[in-house]
Amino acid sequence: MFAIQESTKYTFSGHDTFHCRSLWLKKGYDYLLLNKKFSNDDAVVELGVGKNMVTAIRYWMKAFGLSDADDQPTELAHWIFDDSKGFDPYLEDEGTLWLLHFHLVVNNHASIYSLIFNTYRRLKIEFSLKDFLQYIGRLSSTTSNLNVSDSTIESDFNAFAKIYYTDSNAKSKDEGFTGILTDLNLLGYKKEDKLFYIANAERHNLPVDILLYGILMTNKGSNSISYQKLEDEKNQVGSIFALNQEGLVSKIEALASQHESIVFSDQAGIMELQFKSELPPYQVLFNYYANV
Numbered sequence: 053m054f055a056i057q058e059s060t061k062y063t064f065s066g067h068d069t070f071h072c073r074s075l076w077l078k079k080g081y082d083y084l085l086l087n088k089k090f091s092n093d094d095a096v097v098e099l100g101v102g103k104n105m106v107t108a109i110r111y112w113m114k115a116f117g118l119s120d121a122d123d124q125p126t127e128l129a130h131w132i133f134d135d136s137k138g139f140d141p142y143l144e145d146e147g148t149l150w151l152l153h154f155h156l157v158v159n160n161h162a163s164i165y166s167l168i169f170n171t172y173r174r175l176k177i178e179f180s181l182k183d184f185l186q187y188i189g190r191l192s193s194t195t196s197n198l199n200v201s202d203s204t205i206e207s208d209f210n211a212f213a214k215i216y217y218t219d220s221n222a223k224s225k226d227e228g229f230t231g232i233l234t235d236l237n238l239l240g241y242k243k244e245d246k247l248f249y250i251a252n253a254e255r256h257n258l259p260v261d262i263l264l265y266g267i268l269m270t271n272k273g274s275n276s277i278s279y280q281k282l283e284d285e286k287n288q289v290g291s292i293f294a295l296n297q298e299g300l301v302s303k304i305e306a307l308a309s310q311h312e313s314i315v316f317s318d319q320a321g322i323m324e325l326q327f328k329s330e331l332p333p334y335q336v337l338f339n340y341y342a343n344v
Contacts, residue, residue, distance in 0.1 A: 063161055064205065071232075157287070169294065179249070180247055217234060261337070265337055270289075282325065
């Protein structure tokens with residue numbers, strides 16, 4: 053079973069200023085299936101991109117949890133991109149984008165995503181690059197393993213913005229190139245104030261089975277999970293998917309009505325999600341894609 057590699061180490065840069073394009077992950081997966089390395093001389097020709105973009109593809113494969121330290125495809129990569137057995141090789145289902153977003157945050161290979169979705173957006177709903185730089189500066193003063201330049205943070209922030217938000221009025225085609233996760237509508241932008249924002253919402257376009265997968269992946273071995281934990285804590289679905297209370301409760305209630313093994317209780321004002329039997333995360337995904 054694919055394992056989430058959560059780390060407390062902060063990692064920044066590595067994408068050579070390129071945000072992830074939709075086709076890059078499939079290209080990277082197919083290339084690794086040939087038992088090749090991104091450092092090979094033929095990578096530029098095989099992938100059909102420039103040398104710096106090869107580096108970026110390698111980076112994003114790791115950031116999304118699709119390749120390991122040895123540049124081998126992970127189980128997650130096989131689940132999604134395998135031509136014969138993969139759930140969604142060409143990212144045609146929005147649920148797959150939510151799945152990728154989940155792993156981008158919890159994997160923490162690109163730490164800016166974990167920092168923003170788990171912590172920073174709760175401290176400051178509306179923010180600019182300058183605001184985020186100041187936050188990292190304050191954080192670094194109390195964190196021994198966080199020593200990074202403003203230019204590096206700026207590069208990561210720009211990549212983050214392009215992955216989740218596309219400016220239809222961008223001056224050039226490259227600037228306006230749609231990022232891989234823009235369809236999720238997680239990141240908004242107030243042009244008059246030049247501020248980004250991530251507000252909690254119901255997330256009607258988030259499939260309940262992808263939510264269940266996220267719960268199971270980050271709470272392995274737990275038979276009962278408090279609602280408060282799911283809503284507020286790091287790498288829990290409320291934080292990762294920026295869900296408000298109404299959205300999270302309604303989705304959990306939907307799960308309880310669909311699965312006999314899931315109970316959502318509310319006793320004396322204490323809400324809790326309970327599992328009567330084990331639900332393998334892979335099986336949840338299999339069931340989801342079998343019905344889309």
